[in-house]
Amino acid sequence: MKIAVCIKRVPDTEMRFAIASDGKSLDQAGLKYDISDFDGYAVEVALRLTEKDGGEVAVLCLGPDGVQETIRKAFSMGAARGVQLKADAVPFDGFAIASALAAELKDGGYDLILFGRQSADSGNGTVGPMTAQMLGLPCVTAISHLELADGRGTAHRELEGSAESVEFPLPAVLTIDEGIARPRLPSLKGIMAAKKKTIDVRPAQLGEERLTVQAMALPPQRAAGRIVGEGPDAVPELVRLLKTEAKVL
Amino acid sequence: MANVLVVAESRGGELRSVANEVVTAARKAADAVGGEVHALVFGAPGIGAAARESLGRFGADAVVAVEAAGLEHYDAESLAATTAERLKAGGYRAGLFAASAQGRDLAPRVAAALGVSLASDVTELELSKDALVVKHPVYAGKAIATLRLAGTPALASIRPGSIDAAEAPRTARLETAPPAQDPTASRVKVREMLPRGDAKLDLGEAPVIVAGGRGLRAAENFKLVEDLAAAFGNAAVGATRAVTDDGWRPATDQIGQTGRMVNPNLYVAVGISGAIQHLAGMRTSRTIVAINRDKDAPIFKLADYGIVGDLFEIVPRLTEEVRKARSGG
Ligand SMILES: Cc1cc2nc3c(=O)[nH]c(=O)nc-3n(C[C@H](O)[C@H](O)[C@H](O)COP(=O)(O)OP(=O)(O)OC[C@H]3O[C@@H](n4cnc5c(N)ncnc54)[C@H](O)[C@@H]3O)c2cc1C
Ligand SMILES: Nc1ncnc2c1ncn2[C@@H]1O[C@H](COP(=O)(O)O)[C@@H](O)[C@H]1O
Numbered sequence: 001m002k003i004a005v006c007i008k009r010v011p012d013t014e015m016r017f018a019i020a021s022d023g024k025s026l027d028q029a030g031l032k033y034d035i036s037d038f039d040g041y042a043v044e045v046a047l048r049l050t051e052k053d054g055g056e057v058a059v060l061c062l063g064p065d066g067v068q069e070t071i072r073k074a075f076s077m078g079a080a081r082g083v084q085l086k087a088d089a090v091p092f093d094g095f096a097i098a099s100a101l102a103a104e105l106k107d108g109g110y111d112l113i114l115f116g117r118q119s120a121d122s123g124n125g126t127v128g129p130m131t132a133q134m135l136g137l138p139c140v141t142a143i144s145h146l147e148l149a150d151g152r153g154t155a156h157r158e159l160e161g162s163a164e165s166v167e168f169p170l171p172a173v174l175t176i177d178e179g180i181a182r183p184r185l186p187s188l189k190g191i192m193a194a195k196k197k198t199i200d201v202r203p204a205q206l207g208e209e210r211l212t213v214q215a216m217a218l219p220p221q222r223a224a225g226r227i228v229g230e231g232p233d234a235v236p237e238l239v240r241l242l243k244t245e246a247k248v249l
Numbered sequence: 250m251a252n253v254l255v256v257a258e259s260r261g262g263e264l265r266s267v268a269n270e271v272v273t274a275a276r277k278a279a280d281a282v283g284g285e286v287h288a289l290v291f292g293a294p295g296i297g298a299a300a301r302e303s304l305g306r307f308g309a310d311a312v313v314a315v316e317a318a319g320l321e322h323y324d325a326e327s328l329a330a331t332t333a334e335r336l337k338a339g340g341y342r343a344g345l346f347a348a349s350a351q352g353r354d355l356a357p358r359v360a361a362a363l364g365v366s367l368a369s370d371v372t373e374l375e376l377s378k379d380a381l382v383v384k385h386p387v388y389a390g391k392a393i394a395t396l397r398l399a400g401t402p403a404l405a406s407i408r409p410g411s412i413d414a415a416e417a418p419r420t421a422r423l424e425t426a427p428p429a430q431d432p433t434a435s436r437v438k439v440r441e442m443l444p445r446g447d448a449k450l451d452l453g454e455a456p457v458i459v460a461g462g463r464g465l466r467a468a469e470n471f472k473l474v475e476d477l478a479a480a481f482g483n484a485a486v487g488a489t490r491a492v493t494d495d496g497w498r499p500a501t502d503q504i505g506q507t508g509r510m511v512n513p514n515l516y517v518a519v520g521i522s523g524a525i526q527h528l529a530g531m532r533t534s535r536t537i538v539a540i541n542r543d544k545d546a547p548i549f550k551l552a553d554y555g556i557v558g559d560l561f562e563i564v565p566r567l568t569e570e571v572r573k574a575r576s577g578g
Contacts, residue, residue, distance in 0.1 A: 013388050014525065026388070037507060092396070094357065095366040120506075123387055124369045126357040133329070133361035138436040141354045144500065156443060158501055159260075159350040161451035163443040164322070169436055178507045179493075179500040210366040215395040216387065219532065222551060227544070231558040232566040238538065238554055239570045246536040246553065248457070248515040249574050 001055030003046040004110045007039040009070035010121040024216045038116025040183035042176040047078045056080045063090045075194035076186030085204035094126030099207025102134035115175045117142045132173035139173040250340045251284030267347035269307045269414035275345050276308030278376035285310040293321045305421035314425045319432030322439045323351050329358035330430035341402045348406035356406045367404040372411040389506040389529035409453045410512040455485035457515045462489040464520015468497035473564045480571040505530035520560045523548025
């Protein structure tokens, strides 16, 4: 089984979050980067499948040279191969990214191509299904469960308030949701091995960029809240406020 | 042409309330460029007639019903092919989708099939002759980006709950059309629907959400949260990741950065500390109430109204008072 996982390098905005002086990008000072959360799950899913049935996991990451660090992290988890699709910057437009990934994946002979459900920075959730469409492959998005047997797969896909079980033939494109598998931590052996592996670097054949960021702003601040009171005795006053002030009752 | 095409989402033969929101957005967009709103609806035979009436109420000028056996379930391949073909043949200025589980799956396929870009999960949009300008939350809601989308058709998916459905009644024309691709030929097949909880009201659609955190201490104590939700009558139950990780609630109840993004009229957070990843999923709720025994819990910074104290004492009392208030007491 040959599996490709598309991984994105994203800033960790947990500790620090500030908008740059251009008013449309993130202030880079002191930022750390890591693999996008769902992409980490996708790498884990791929590794478990190949550990069980044999095969090889390749990771693809589009971006400037900084992404090599993210590819090495996937190596240290157990990925066998890594490709950097080199671009000066990662476009915001999912179409531009998907075009480049599809061009690289087209003749790769992969049985399975995995994506995260959505990336932690842009939150677009478009690159996976766009790439599938460009490749003409069957695609199931936001899966929370996966089984493969005899060249076919079964996946669970969460909908609002319910879920469906779907069946599909391989090769296929899947996007991975929360809850499927927690990513493993890199092992010491993995980290040592990752240092020796080489990354294939190729220029990214980006598609046309038509979706661009004009501005970025912090969300509107909520008015300072108030503590209505302490303990159950505060309940009647809360209910009165919900009725007369917030008008939600 | 300056018309706007909408995919009006249905499930189980019924239109979903997000369809009204998307038609409302489309009406405004079409008016801005002097065009009509056409709504595509997919389903088993018969769905068109009902859709014509309800979507006409929110401003659709025409309803195009694609009725075929095999379309009672969402079929991505057939819907994508049909929607792409319509957009192209009709020379539409824009195509709008709901950013629901279905729309988030469908819209990118349609975009790629047409070779155009997509503004996804937008909370506001403004269409003009030469661009679609949208707002879209980035970095898990820590910032809001203003995006400009060039090209025609301009495609966007709209976050459920971000636009209030508004009536703009008219008598919509009804047209039927065959699917561009036979759904029975699709490679991905739905085998079964899986039950999830009691699946009453969906988190994305419920006007009120009562969410519980680790403060509830055990799965069985979620009865308190469920009772409060029942007292509101129109409420769904949500949870933090701490809770879904421990299996007290199904993973589908999780709200936050890696769970569902919600924006109800009222969000009641019970025994929830207010971690940034949780806030990412609910901070746009119109009114937020927090009940927590720690007066310094971060959730109180966001909450409009807070009560400090033991949830096991406060929640039953609140349930009782809400019940009274709703029965006119
Ligand atoms: C990459 C990543 C993604 C994540 N994604 C999500 C996500 O999508 N959604 C999410 O929710 N979390 C997410 N988390 C986890 C998040 O960081 C928090 O750990 C989680 O939200 C905490 O849940 P909690 O508020 O239920 O629990 P706690 O933080 O333990 O809070 C429990 C609260 O209950 C209060 N309490 C206890 N007893 C009582 C009582 N008797 N009466 C009243 N109050 C009481 C306490 O004062 C406390 O404030 C994510 C974390 C990471 C690292
Ligand atoms: N620059 C990139 N390099 C490799 N994969 C990417 C890149 N951007 C997005 N992806 C993949 O596409 C998924 C969805 O991204 P997005 O559509 O941006 O939310 C991510 O989870 C990754 O799997």
